[in-house]
Structure formats: C-alpha cells, structure tokens
Amino acid sequence: MWLAALLAILGMGTDSPLTGWWMAGLDLAGGQLRFAIAIEKTKSGLSGRLCNGTDCQPLSRVALRGDTVVFEMGDYAAAISATRRGDSLVGTYHNVGSRGPRVIPFRAAKGRWPAGPAADSLLGRWDATFIQDWQTSPRVFVLRNGKAGLEGTVISNSGDYGLFWGQVSADSFALSHFDGSFVYLLTGRLSGDTLRGTFHAGLRTQTPWIAVRSTGAPHLTPPLQVIAADTAAPFRFSFPDLNGVRLDQSDPRFVGKVVVIDIFGTWCPTCHDAAPTLVQLYRDYHSKGLEMLGLAYEVSGDPGIDGKLVRRYQEKFGIPFPLLLAGTNDPEAAAASQPQLRGVIAFPTTIFLGRDGRVRQIHAGFYGPATGAQYDRLVTEFREEIERLLKER
Amino acid sequence: MEAEVKCARPGALLAALLAGLLALFQIDRLSGQVPGDLARERAEWADWLRTAPTSPFAALAQTPVGSGITLGPGNADVPLAGVALTRVTEESEGVYLESGGDRRILPRNRGTPLGNYLLRLTGPARQSTLAVYGKPTGVRAPTYFPYDRSLVITASLDPPARPGPQRLLTLEGVVVEAVAAGSVAVPLGAVKASLQVMRIPDPESGESDLMIYFRDETNGDGSYPAGRFLLLTPAGGGKYRLDFNRARNPFCAYSTVYACPAPWPGNAIAAPVRAGEQYHAASGH
Numbered sequence: 001m002w003l004a005a006l007l008a009i010l011g012m013g014t015d016s017p018l019t020g021w022w023m024a025g026l027d028l029a030g031g032q033l034r035f036a037i038a039i040e041k042t043k044s045g046l047s048g049r050l051c052n053g054t055d056c057q058p059l060s061r062v063a064l065r066g067d068t069v070v071f072e073m074g075d076y077a078a079a080i081s082a083t084r085r086g087d088s089l090v091g092t093y094h095n096v097g098s099r100g101p102r103v104i105p106f107r108a109a110k111g112r113w114p115a116g117p118a119a120d121s122l123l124g125r126w127d128a129t130f131i132q133d134w135q136t137s138p139r140v141f142v143l144r145n146g147k148a149g150l151e152g153t154v155i156s157n158s159g160d161y162g163l164f165w166g167q168v169s170a171d172s173f174a175l176s177h178f179d180g181s182f183v184y185l186l187t188g189r190l191s192g193d194t195l196r197g198t199f200h201a202g203l204r205t206q207t208p209w210i211a212v213r214s215t216g217a218p219h220l221t222p223p224l225q226v227i228a229a230d231t232a233a234p235f236r237f238s239f240p241d242l243n244g245v246r247l248d249q250s251d252p253r254f255v256g257k258v259v260v261i262d263i264f265g266t267w268c269p270t271c272h273d274a275a276p277t278l279v280q281l282y283r284d285y286h287s288k289g290l291e292m293l294g295l296a297y298e299v300s301g302d303p304g305i306d307g308k309l310v311r312r313y314q315e316k317f318g319i320p321f322p323l324l325l326a327g328t329n330d331p332e333a334a335a336a337s338q339p340q341l342r343g344v345i346a347f348p349t350t351i352f353l354g355r356d357g358r359v360r361q362i363h364a365g366f367y368g369p370a371t372g373a374q375y376d377r378l379v380t381e382f383r384e385e386i387e388r389l390l391k392e393r
Numbered sequence: 394m395e396a397e398v399k400c401a402r403p404g405a406l407l408a409a410l411l412a413g414l415l416a417l418f419q420i421d422r423l424s425g426q427v428p429g430d431l432a433r434e435r436a437e438w439a440d441w442l443r444t445a446p447t448s449p450f451a452a453l454a455q456t457p458v459g460s461g462i463t464l465g466p467g468n469a470d471v472p473l474a475g476v477a478l479t480r481v482t483e484e485s486e487g488v489y490l491e492s493g494g495d496r497r498i499l500p501r502n503r504g505t506p507l508g509n510y511l512l513r514l515t516g517p518a519r520q521s522t523l524a525v526y527g528k529p530t531g532v533r534a535p536t537y538f539p540y541d542r543s544l545v546i547t548a549s550l551d552p553p554a555r556p557g558p559q560r561l562l563t564l565e566g567v568v569v570e571a572v573a574a575g576s577v578a579v580p581l582g583a584v585k586a587s588l589q590v591m592r593i594p595d596p597e598s599g600e601s602d603l604m605i606y607f608r609d610e611t612n613g614d615g616s617y618p619a620g621r622f623l624l625l626t627p628a629g630g631g632k633y634r635l636d637f638n639r640a641r642n643p644f645c646a647y648s649t650v651y652a653c654p655a656p657w658p659g660n661a662i663a664a665p666v667r668a669g670e671q672y673h674a675a676s677g678h
Contacts, residue, residue, distance in 0.1 A: 029627045094437070098502075098513065098524075099565055099595065101441040103434070133574040133592055134552050183600070202600035206627050267608070267619050268653045270645050297655065328658055347653050364457055365566070368649030377472060 017087065017110070018046065018062075018069065024108040026093055026183060030198060030206050033176045033185040034113055034166060037071065052177055053115070053148035053165030073180030080106050095181065104183065104203050115149030118168040122150070126195055127219040128211035138219050141186070141195075141211060143173075150175065154186060154199070155220065235261070235351065235359050237338070239295065239324035242307050242314070247293075247324055249357055257291040258389040259353040260382075263326075265297045266309040268347040273368035275317040277379060278350075281386065282321055289355075289390050292321035297328060297347070350382070354389050361385055427540045431638060439534045442647070446504060446511050449647035450529040453510070455566060458483045458521040464507065465492075471525055476508045481523055488514055488521050499523075515567045522567050535642070536671045538615070544637035544668040547628050550575035550590060550603075561591065562654035564606075564622045564643040569594055574603050577625075579635060584664040589657050590625060603633065606654060607640075609662040617642045617672035620656045640669025 022037040036051040039062060048059035048071055061072040069089065071080040082091030089108040094101050126141040143152040150168050152175060154161040161184055166175035171191070177184040188197025188211075195211040238248035262278055264271035282292045296313075298306035303325055310323050352361040363382075367375045427435070442448050454471045456462060461482040463469040469478060479492040481499065490499045490512070499505055501521070505512045509527065516522040553573035561571050572592040579586045586607075594601045603625035612618050621640040625633040645653040 030629075096441070096445050096447065097595065098447045098515070099563070101437045101445070103437055133572045134556050135572070204602060204624070204626050205600045265655065267612075267656055268645075270649050270651075270653050273649055347655055365455070365652035366649065367454070377470075 018064075018084070020110065021112050022089065022108040023111050023113045024089075024106065026178065027105040027107065028183070028185060028200050028202070029204050030200050031174065031185060031187055033178055033183060033200070034174070035176055035178045036113060037108060050178070050180060052163055052179070053146060053151050055163045055165070057179065078180050082106055082108065093183075102202070113167065115165075115167060117145040118143065118150040118173065122168065122171075122173060122190055122195075125214040126211040127214045128154075128195070128209045130199060130207045130209045132207045139199075139209065140214065140219055143175075154184070235338075235353055235357060237261075237293075237295065237324070237326070239326045240303070241322050241324050242311050244303070247322060254291055254293070254357075256355050257289055258285075258355055258386060258392075259357070260290065260292045260386065261351040261353065262292065262294045263297065263347065263349040263351065264294055265347050266313045267298070270366050270368060271348040272313075272317075274348050274350075274366040275313070275319065277366075277382075279317055279319055281379075281382060284383075285386050285390065286320075290386055294319065294321065294323040295326035296323055297326055352385050352389060355392055360389060427537075427638075431540070431636075434639070435535070435537065438641075442535070443529060443532050445529075446526055447513060447524070448526075448529045448532070449565070449644040449651065450532045451511075451526040452644075452648050452650040453525045453527050455522060455524040455650050455652070457516075458488055458514075458523050462523065464512075464525065473508065473510055473525065476510065479507065483519065483521055487518075488523075517568060517570065520568050533647075536673070537638070538611075538667045538669060538671055540638055541668045542638075544581075544666065546579055546635045546637075547632050548577040548579060548635060549632050550577060551587075553589070559591070561657075562652060563593055564604075564641070564654065566644055566651035566654065577605070577633065577635065579662075581662055581664045581666065584662065586660075586662045586664075588660050588662075591657070605635070605660060606643075606657045607660040607662055607666075608656050609664060609666040611665045611667060613674075615667070615671055616640075617646045617670070619643060619645065619653050620660070621669060623669075637666050637668040640666065642670050642672060646672055 019039045019041050022039070024035050024037045026033040038049045038051060038056065040047050046062040046064070048062040049056040050059055050071070050073070059071050059073060061070075063070045063072065067084050069082055069084060073079060078093065078095030080091060080093045082089035087110040089106070091106050092103050093106045094103045123143050123145065126143070128139040128141050130137045130139055140155040141152060142155070143150065145151075146165070148165060150173060151163060151165045153164055162177050162179060162182065164175035164177045164184070164186055166173060172189045173187070175186045183202045185200040186197065187200070188195050193213065197209055199207045199209055201207070236249050238246055240246050260278070260281070262274065264274070278292060282290065296306065296310045298309060306325055310325065313319070314323055348366050350363040350366070351359060354360045367378045369375045442450060445451070453473070456471065458481055461480060462471065463478060463480050464471045464473050465476040465478040466472065477492055479490060482489050482491065488499045488501070490497055490505070499512065499514050501514045503513070511526040513524045513526070514521055515524065553575045556573050558570045558572050560568060563569050571594070574590045574592045576587050576589050579588055588605045588607055590603050590605055592601045593604050605623045605625070606620055607623060608620040609616070612620060621642055623635060623637060623640045625635055628634040643651070643654055645651040
C-alpha cells in the first residue's frame with residue numbers, strides 16, 4: 001500500500017494521474033494561449049512533449065518535487081513549475097531574461113483541447129497590417145485546416161513566426177505558438193470580408209491588426225538596415241560655459257593640445273564615479289600638454305537650472321577644467337549637437353583628441369572603482385592613450 | 394412601509410458607520426500591505442538578482458565590440474583569469490570569437506560560455522555590445538517604499554509628439570531602436586504629469602514592452618538619482634495600468650559595469666513618487 005502511494009507520488013505508478021494529455025494554457029494579459037502537454041511513463045521516470053497542434057517537441061525533463069511538477073525546456077533555460085491539485089495544474093512559466101525573470105501564469109487540466117476545422121471563409125492567405133504606436137507594419141497570415149484543426153503561420157518582412165495552432169468558434173479564432181521561449185497568440189474575428197484582431201507577444205505586448213484577402217500583389221517589403229554611426233571625423237564644438245561665455249575648439253587653451261572630452265550629466269551616477277579619476281588625470285598630465293573639457297547634457301535645458309547643478313558638480317569634485325552646457329540629455333539632441341558622434345548616448349562617454357584636434361579614441365561608459373580590476377585596467381588604458389597622444393607632435 | 398423605514402434607520406446608520414470604519418481600516422491596511430502578485434514578483438526579482446547568470450551582480454564587463462576587443466590574460470581588454478587569449482571582432486556577417494586556431498560566430502542575444510564565464514552579445518549590428526558575466530557577488534536585495542495603492546493608475550495613451558524610432562539605452566545599458574509609443578497623463582497629487590512612453594524591444598524574446606523612464610523628487614533622496622523605469626500593462630479597452638509600486642532601478646544602480654541611460658526629456662515629475670524601488674547611496678556603488 002505505502003509502496004503504491006510512493007510510486008504514485010513519484011509519478012511512476014501504472015495509473016499515475018500525471019501521464020496523458022493536458023490542456024495547458026498561459027494566461028496573457030489579453031487572453032489565454034493554449035497548447036498541449038503530453039506526459040509519458042519511461043523506464044527512468046517521466047518524459048513529456050510540448051505540442052502546438054500536431055507539432056510536438058520534447059521537454060528536456062519532467063521532474064516531481066513533492067506536489068510540484070516541473071517541465072524543463074533546456075534549450076531556453078525555461079521551465080514551467082506547477083502545483084498539482086487533483087486533475088489540474090496551477091503555476092508559472094518562467095525563463096531567465098537579460099532584464100529579469102520572465103514569468104507568465106500557467107494552468108492546465110487533464111484532457112485534450114477541442115479542435116475542429118475552420119470554415120472556408122477563414123482559410124487562405126491574408127494581407128495583414130499591424131497597428132502599433134501610431135505606425136503600421138505589414139504581415140501575411142496563412143490559415144489552413146490541418147489534422148488537428150485550424151493552423152497556420154504569421155510572416156513578417158524578416159521571416160515567419162513558426163506554426164500556429166488553435167480553435168475556431170463561429171467567426172472567431174485563437175491561434176497559439178509556444179515553443180518554450182516564444183509566446184505568441186493571434187486572436188481574430190471575420191467581419192464581412194475583413195479580419196480584425198490582436199497579436200499578443202508575451203505577457204504584455206498587444207498589437208491590433210486588420211487583414212484583407214491577399215490579392216497576390218507583394219505585401220511584405222525587405223527590412224530597413226540599421227545605419228552605423230560615423231565617429232571618425234574631426235571634433236568641433238561650441239557651447240556656453242557656466243558664465244554664459246561661448247567656448248569652441250579654436251580657443252588657445254585647446255589648440256595644439258591633447259584634449260580629453262567628458263560627455264556627462266549631473267544626473268548620471270556613473271559620471272560621478274568617473275569625475276575624480278578625470279580630475280586626477282588632468283592634474284598628472286596638464287603640465288605636459290593635456291587639456292580637458294566637460295560637456296554637460298542636463299535634464300531641464302534651462303541654463304539657470306542646469307548651470308546651478310553643473311556648478312555644484314564642479315565644486316563637489318574640484319574640477320579645474322571648463323564645463324560647458326552642451327544641451328539636454330535627449331539622445332537626438334545630443335547627436336544633433338555633435339554630428340560626428342551620431343548615436344552616442346551612453347553616459348559618460350570619454351573622447352580623446354590628438355594635438356591636431358581629431359578624434360582618436362572614444363570610450364563609452366566607465367568602470368567605477370568598485371569594479372576593481374576593470375577600473376584599474378580602464379585607468380591604465382586612459383593613461384596609456386594620453387601618453388601616446390602627448391608624444392605626437 | 395413608512396414605519397419600517399423609520400425603524401430601519403438607526404440600524405442602517407450603525408451599519409453605515411461600521412461599514413465606513415471597516416472601509417477606513419481596510420484602506421489603511423491595503424495601502425500598506427503589498428498585494429500577493431506584487432510580493433511574488435518582488436521575490437522572483439530578488440531571486441533573479443541573486444542567482445541569474447546574467448544578473449547585474451554577476452556582470453564583469455559590458456563593452457562595445459567596436460573595432461575588436463580581447464578577453465583572457467592580464468593584458469587583455471577584459472582580463473579573465475584562466476581564459477586563453479580570445480579575440481572578439483565584428484565583421485559584416487556577424488561577431489566572431491577567435492582563440493588559438495578556433496574561430497566561431499558568437500550568437501546574438503544568447504549566453505555563450507567561455508571557461509568559467511558567460512558571454513552575451515546584444516545591440517544592433519555594427520553597434521554590438523558584449524557583456525561578460527562571472528558569479529554573482531556582493532548581491533544586495535532591492536528595498537522598496539511602502540506600498541501605496543493610490544499610485545496604481547489606469548491611463549490611455551495619447552499620440553507621441555515625435556513619432557517614429559529613436560535610438561536609446563535600455564535599462565541594462567544596451568543600445569536599441571525604440572519607438573515613441575505616445576504619452577500618458579498621470580495625476581500625482583496636485584500635479585498632472587505627461588510622461589513619454591517608449592516601446593522597448595526585447596530581441597531575446599521577440600517581444601516589446603511599453604516603458605516609462607521617469608525622474609521625480611525622490612531621486613537622490615531615497616530613490617536612484619538617474620531615475621526609474623516603469624512598465625505599462627494592458628488593462629483592456631485600450632487602457633494601460635501604471636503601478637508606480639513596480640518602478641525599478643536601471644542596472645547602473647547595481648553595478649558601474651553598466652552605462653546609465655539618459656533620462657527621457659519631459660519625464661520629470663514635479664512631485665515625490667514614494668513608491669517602488671529605493672536606492673541607498675551608502676550601500677550603492
């Protein structure tokens with residue numbers, strides 16, 4: 001008796017309630033993404049498959065810990081953890097993102113999702129327009145009846161989103177694609193000869209769309225290329241100092257000098273970390289021909305307010321070189337004020353100019369003293385670069 | 394009928410009084426108590442910071458690939474104990490990892506082990522950023538202002554003043570092409586702030602999030618000086634929920650490995666927002 005109970009807990013009993021088909025779902029903010037999980041008994045325990053219609057892929061592991069079952073999807077460092085409550089499972093899907101954990105509520109019940117064919121009026125190729133952020137982008141839907149009911153895919157300019165599968169109810173449909181990492185749900189409704197609906201990506205992203213039958217004319221276009229910033233041109237600047245006096249690169253204090261320019265903001269704590277180091281470098285090399293300059297990108301854009309903040313910053317760190325009010329910290333405004341540094345939006349950024357005023361090196365960001373070896377390395381690099389440039393005539 | 398009403402009045406009055414007291418008690422209790430879903434979220438976040446291989450507390454370096462960087466021995470750009478000299482270079486077809494005679498493409502938006510370390514390449518092509526992670530160290534659990542349910546706000550998105558893509562830094566200090574999604578009018582006490590909302594893509598998941606990077610009067614005085622991030626959650630009917638109790642610090646608050654994103658213009662709230670994540674300079678970097 002106790003052995004049977006133990007086997008049941010381990011999910012290894014012949015009539016384990018965990019084996020078989022589960023109607024699984026992820027509860028997104030705008031609806032349920034449905035998929036299936038199939039659990040089978042193996043010699044060493046349990047194995048599982050995650051299915052979108054007839055498209056199944058193996059789970060890397062099915063583990064039982066007490067009344068918690070864990071479905072692991074190793075390819076994506078993702079897992080579903082759920083508590084067994086009779087014939088249902090309640091828990092979460094989570095994986096490790098680079099910005100934090102990605103967590104979506106999960107639930108499942110024993111059985112198979114109902115599935116059936118869609119009417120011909122839904123099937124075929126549709127030219128869709130996604131509407132997001134007051135802008136539109138094209139997609140193509142291909143819908144067909146497969147062995148497990150309605151299925152299809154969504155195609156964008158850069159490729160397709162994999163197989164979608166789901167249910168139809170009269171004129172409405174909900175198609176899902178969940179592979180352990182990508183979480184997509186396409187919901188829509190046919191009204192006359194137009195499809196309207198929402199594309200859900202992950203827990204929170206919702207994109208309304210509208211689609212009409214494809215005429216055969218091309219609907220998709222090639223993707224736009226991201227253009228790299230040009231940082232090779234000579235450096236010019238002209239901004240007011242804290243007394244309102246405009247200073248530019250032709251000022252005698254800069255001509256023929258090695259110049260280090262600190263792009264900073266008083267709002268930026270990493271800039272506060274960098275300031276004492278820059279002051280030290282200035283003290284060490286100024287007599288040998290080094291000049292420095294701080295370009296402040298502040299929040300308000302009001303010289304009165306910004307000037308006060310920058311002056312306080314100057315006093316706090318005992319900064320002996322000029323600090324200029326270069327503008328607001330809007331990335332495009334910053335780029336516009338320095339056309340040759342288009343795309344520079346990291347704060348702080350350190351720019352090294354040779355004696356001829358040309359940009360020789362740009363360093364985005366700053367490793368503070370708390371990073372230990374990284375900080376030491378950075379300071380050494382800065383010193384080496386300054387010394388190298390000072391030797392140039 | 395009339396008599397019944399008269400008879401009922403003292404009882405109704407008492408009931409109303411009791412209900413009122415109960416409601417007052419309830420509001421007081423609820424305004425201080427963190428709801429279960431938020432408590433779970435915070436526990437998951439703390440756990441992620443403590444254990445995730447890509448936690449900011451595990452980050453050793455985050456640097457643009459630019460014209461190439463080296464990893465490995467002491468004289469490398471990023472010194473990594475026990476790693477042979479490894480070169481990372483960006484070419485037209487992608488970013489390569491080269492060590493000895495071995496040369497391979499470094500996949501984007503995915504962790505790649507290198508000895509005891511983890512590499513992660515992000516950012517758009519030709520502006521790639523390489524992050525290097527070790528084991529999480531010096532982890533500090535985030536702390537929060539007391540829960541304030543009056544700072545859970547539902548709002549609609551108004552069209553953006555300047556539509557289209559904008560290149561900016563994410564909360565983890567990586568360049569992305571974001572899209573201006575509009576603005577929300579947020580009533581905060583006597584102040585009605587209009588906050589710019591950006592759609593920030595997550596190339597890892599193919600998703601995107603509506604985010605606000607805002608500053609307020611607690612910055613530098615209880616909260617992070619550079620500002621905090623807030624996610625918008627769809628609330629149905631084209632509306633969004635903004636829960637300032639969920640405001641979070643950018644990663645540069647945890648480690649100087651990360652570049653700080655520039656505050657977004659106009660997103661300064663002229664009132665203290667005493668909700669969400671705190672920042673203690675003494676224990677900070």
